[in-house]
Amino acid sequence: MNRRNTIQRRLVADAVRVLDHPDAETVYEKIVQEHPHISKATVYRNLNLLAEQNEIGKISTAEGADRYDCRTRPHYHLRCRVCGKLFDTDANFDRPETLLKDTNGFTIEKLNAEFIGICADCKEKEAPH
Amino acid sequence: MNRRNTIQRRLVADAVRVLDHPDAETVYEKIVQEHPHISKATVYRNLNLLAEQNEIGKISTAEGADRYDCRTRPHYHLRCRVCGKLFDTDANFDRPETLLKDTNGFTIEKLNAEFIGICADCKEKEAPH
């Protein structure tokens, strides 16, 4: 026996698909509206399990909670420092080792990267024309 | 009156200069050996203050505790996923916006990035020739 198909698991997977780069808390709050018995621990567990099995993506970030993503192919994000929203980018870091002249014997496996700035909406609100 | 020159502050600044990309805990443990009265809160406070005033660098990371750096000019790091050590790189991300074709109205202010892999020492230990 291996992985079971629980409703909680389906609910978590569905929520990640519907929401836009949600964190665990946001996934929980969405599900709990319709299924008030679900536990936050179950949400965390399933987010991790689905990410390990590559059914969803996990975005670990330097600040604030981890985010989850219905896209599973590696890609990079812009984070608005005002509203916190994530935006997908077209950045191509497929060969991160090419970004360095000297790796000093270090074997590079991947690049964790996140662009920080301010999104169009927040810019507009800060300085409306 | 503004910023005061406390011994605790000097101890924290010195520890960051002596240690190699330490986290707050490591700074605390170094100082507490000679100054057993220092509080961990003081270490955190001074690390943040020194970083704000650009006397040390702060490296916020997606995993584990923040690290501090005697180098203050922006630069990027390699993190060994085995031993956790950080290594300085020669990566140049001075104009992160040039890495994207389309920014969709987003204003990019900086790029948070960290190369992940395995360092020469840990590679050697895993597969000694």
Next chain:
DNA sequence: ATTTTAATTGATAATGTATATCAATAAGAG
């Protein structure tokens, strides 16, 4: 269909990292 089993759940405690609080202390201006 019923039993068996182990994966999963819910509730909650515990962890790790960091900040907030606040009375006591002390750096440095006058």
Next chain:
DNA sequence: CTCTTATTGATATACATTATCAATTAAAAT
């Protein structure tokens, strides 16, 4: 030397996440 207030130490609190464990339940075995 006195006074002001930045700073400290001790501790509580915050926050995100994982660990624990008895109870439940999906699905395999009978």
